[in-house]
Amino acid sequence: MNEENTWVIGDVQGCYCHLKKLLSHEEIISNPKARFWFAGDLVNRGPDSLGAIEYIMSLDEKSVCVLGNHDLNLLGVFAGLKEYSKSDHLNDILHSSNSTNIINWLRHRPLAHFEHNYLMVHAGVLPQWDINKVMSLASEIQELLRSANWQKTIKKIFGNKVTQWNEDLTGGKRIRAIVNALTRIRFCNADGSMNFSQKKSPENRETKQLIPWFNMPDRATKNIKIVFGHWSSLGLFIKENIMCLDSGCVWGRNMTAMRLKDKKTIQISCKDLSN
DSSP states (O other): OGGEEEEOOOOOOHHHHHHHHHSSHHHHHHTTEEEEEEEEOSSSSSOOOOHHHHHHHGGGGEEEOOOOOHHHHHHHHHSSSOOEEEEEOOOHHHHHHTTHHHHHHHSSOSOOOEEEEEEEEEOOOOTTHHHHHHHHHHHHHHHTTTTHHHHHHHHHHSSSSOOOOOOTTOHHHHHHHHHHHHHHHEEEEEEEEESSOSSTTTTTTGGSSSEEEGGOOTOTTTTTTTEEETTTTTSSSEETEEEOOOOOOGGTTTEEEEETTOEEEEEEGGGGGOO
């Protein structure tokens, strides 16, 4: 990986036109060696999930994508194991003649990517996991999703009941704990368990008793540079080894790309999506 040529993009969530505009920025398009990391949630909520995911697929070896919770939701709906919610905007993919290829491509994406001391996940990691543990646990889920009977795994992924990691977890409980940490975590409780009740900013008075996962004491990945999305209320947040790039495009704010080399950011406005 050449950090100078690598840009990380926050949650796309089906905002295809805005993604195209972002990657057409002069500083990006002028570099034929540019490479792109996508921090998950490629689809859903935005106006053109089909266009977004087919465009990202077309980047081929120039891109790395990790799975987000909305991407897993698409897999669940496609498999008929999760109900289509009124907030889902996935019909363009589900009714596409290319839907099977898209689903097969998507379920072969990793849940974590680690390269030259940069870890990319969609949401976060648990404090007791070091980098080797993160990659090992992510691989467990990746192998299951890439198998011929991947639908059985999807059926076990969804749910809030497992919030505390335990090495002895097995089966569906183990799957849910790993997936919830990598694709859904924002806050932890004081005992290190995951809290899914709050999506607001750490500055909000309702979250004062909770701890952002990256501020947990003795976090085993504190010396790893971690880039993630998922937390639109946190927004663009770059501090030492922690980089959140979900700047809320689908909510009418911005879509962000950050160059790894120097943390330079490029943003484009998504105000037209605010209504």
